[in-house]
Amino acid sequence: MAEFLTPQHEDFSKWYTEIVQKADLADYSPVRGCMVIKPYGYTLWERIHEELDRRFKDTGHVNAYFPLFIPESFLHKEAEHVEGFSPELAVVTIGGGNQLEEPLVVRPTSETIIGHMYAKWVQSYRDLPLLINQWANVVRWEMRTRLFLRTTEFLWQEGHTAHATRQEAIDETLQMLNVYTDFAVNEAAIPVIPGRKSESEKFAGAVTSYTIEAMMKDGKALQSGTSHFLGQNFAKAFDIKFLDENNEQQFAWTTSWGVSTRMVGAVVMTHGDDQGLVLPPRLAPIQVVIVPIWRKDDQRTEVMEAANKLYARLKGFVRVKLDDREGVSPGWKYNDWEMRGVPLRIELGPRDIEKQSVMLARRDIPGREGKTIVPMANLEETIPEMLATIQASILQKAQDYRDANIQDVTTYAEFKAAIEQGFARVWWAGSREDEARIKDETKATIRCIPLEQPGGKGRCIYTGQEATEVAIFGKAY
């Protein structure tokens, strides 16, 4: 068999670039660092969008839309925020042929303009909490870009909430982290580690940042969603004030949280194999593909009739596609749909029709072992069951892989070895500077301080001081 795809073990990075394009997820655009999300990739994003949006609504949030352009001065109102984002801003200076009085930045994120609006909208504690999300594009002028993982323009959702009390805002921040974790595990089948960001890794302007960190198949970490407790930083910068029950002026407490099209990259790099994508059934644009098989013309009529009937039947309860392309062999189609990561394939030929059965092939188990013959009568039960099995199975596989590549280490030598293949979990009491030195020496950073802690005390891996928490280090995307 010819090589259609660079094997993962040979060059994971190349594998990724190739599969994203070959599976029709995205293509490069004429503008450097930007991508075109193709229909198949966009449908996957739509599935992510739907599942997240459902969870946001369930937790009391509503959607709105804020403008793409932000007055440049807004960015300057929060000191850390401007420092963090200045290097990567795209700025519009000309409009309608005239130099603008004040340049407009293309939003890199919307805390500032939303802060400005919230200040207008919030007068009383009765106006709180404000629980708004927006689905939008944002622009960050990145040095190096990669399809889905880091592009100049990307799609995301950003939730922005304002609360009357500190505790309520903290609860919101953690609630949304839980929502992300739930989504990642139960929809994307990605076993993420929820945790807190270190000082140097936190969002520009946040008091505390939380993250869900995932391990990709090359052992590197991908930050797949973030939730920030912003304290009163933005409230003070934008004057979001309200009168409380005692008729006293208070600053609001705000949060923000986001998941981006990077999630698509996470799905690709968590489950994909040398055959191509492996999509979790719950997110897959196509869950089942029917490949008809015939030899002679009379068989063709018979098979296509049966295939069309089957398609009409399945359409009611799964996302199904009938591959009726002519001129390509069934074997070619198998490979083609495997590359696109379709979880389940139905092979339907004369032999099956005769026996009133179909051949079911699982994407997550390659070759003959993944094939079973099932009676056509039970497909309403068999297919959803099989999809659920696949979903559970790829989650388990990803979790086993991750667990096998997280090591608890106590010496710096072990640490260095551990981060060559995955994550290192260590006792940590170091400073921002210690973290920077480790990054220089090993390229690894604190991915997160997991919410789930072992308790007790230990010796800090770097400083040798007494430490009360463990941190997870890894090389990051």
Added chain:
RNA sequence: CGGGGCAUAGCGCAGUUUGGUAGCGCGCACGGUUCGGGUCCGUGAGGUCUGCGGUUCAAAUCCGCAUGCCCCGACCA
């Protein structure tokens, strides 16, 4: 921004060293053959060789400048 590589048909490349009618594979179109794991045969369409300037009888090829993209490093969802 530093280092490296590349730019020739939709895609992947050869041709550039040594200047002389622009080629191969895949894909695409048409016809036939095939179809239970990437069929086979035939016919055909498709190129201002990234751009600008120079050398020359003659430039994809030599020289200069520019631009774009990819990979590796510092910043980042």
